[in-house]
Amino acid sequence: MAALAVTVAGCASSDLSSGSAGTSKSSALAAPVVPSMPALPLLDRRADNGEIVQQAGLNGAGTLQIDNGNSDDVAVVVANGNPASPQATIYVRGNSKATLSGIAGTYYVYLKTGADWDQATLSFTRDRQFQKFDDSFDAGSDWEITLQPSIGGNASTSDVPAF
Numbered sequence: 794m795a796a797l798a799v800t801v802a803g804c805a806s807s808d809l810s811s812g813s814a815g816t817s818k819s820s821a822l823a824a825p826v827v828p829s830m831p832a833l834p835l836l837d838r839r840a841d842n843g844e845i846v847q848q849a850g851l852n853g854a855g856t857l858q859i860d861n862g863n864s865d866d867v868a869v870v871v872a873n874g875n876p877a878s879p880q881a882t883i884y885v886r887g888n889s890k891a892t893l894s895g896i897a898g899t900y901y902v903y904l905k906t907g908a909d910w911d912q913a914t915l916s917f918t919r920d921r922q923f924q925k926f927d928d929s930f931d932a933g934s935d936w937e938i939t940l941q942p943s944i945g946g947n948a949s950t951s952d953v954p955a956f
Contacts, residue, residue, distance in 0.1 A: 836909045836918070839866060840884035843891035847882040847915055853897025855932025861885040862941035866910065868917075869938075870903040871896055876925070876956040879903075882915060885940075902926040902938060903956065916955075924950045 840846050846868065859869050864887040871893060872879035880900065885891045904924045907917025927949045930936050938948065 838910050838912075839886065840910050840912065842884065842886040842889045844884045845881055845893070846884050846910075846912060847879065849878070850880045850897065851893075851895030853895055853932045855894075855896030855900070855930070856935040857893045857896060857902070857930070858890070858935070858937040859883070859885050859892070860890050860937065860939045861887060862939060863887055863906075865906045865908075866917075867940060868905040868910070868915070869893070870905065870956075871900050872903060873898050873900050876901070876903040876953075884910065896930075896932045898932050899929050900932060901929055903953065904940070904950070905956075921955065923953050923955050925953045926950055 845851075857869070857871065859867075861867055866884065866886050868882050868884050869891075870876050870879045870882045880896060881893060883891055883893045902925070904926075905917060905921070906924075907919055907921040909918040910916075911918050926938070939946065
């Protein structure tokens with residue numbers, strides 16, 4: 794948006810009867826006027842619970858049951874290596890459960906949490922956190938993970954860089 798500036802110039806007067814001309818100039822600059830923009834509303838987009846939001850190779854027999862006892866939504870990423878190239882990503886809403894089937898090989902479970910899910914970028918836009926379960930999982934077994942801390946829990950997680 795362009796700023797608006799106002800310039801006021803004086804006028805020149807002359808006395809034609811005396812043959813002399815008198816000139817008077819005055820000018821003042823006003824501060825630029827910038828209209829205020831209303832604040833944009835924060836978006837709170839969400840995928841459906843249990844929705845597989847990304848898939849690139851579910852072809853195995855492994856199953857992962859996810860119990861998200863937290864209030865925050867999470868995208869659970871299953872990857873054999875690089876989390877940026879996963880087998881699949883499943884969206885689990887807060888205080889909900891979901892199951893991902895068809896997992897192949899030895900894999901790692903990564904977590905993306907936050908607010909406002911952007912399907913185009915497969916990420917949250919605000920309050921983002923990224924974690925990884927420290928141990929690998931074997932698709933030859935069915936696994937269940939609980940995402941809230943629990944007494945007697947046997948899995949640890951670590952923070953990881955954004956992916």
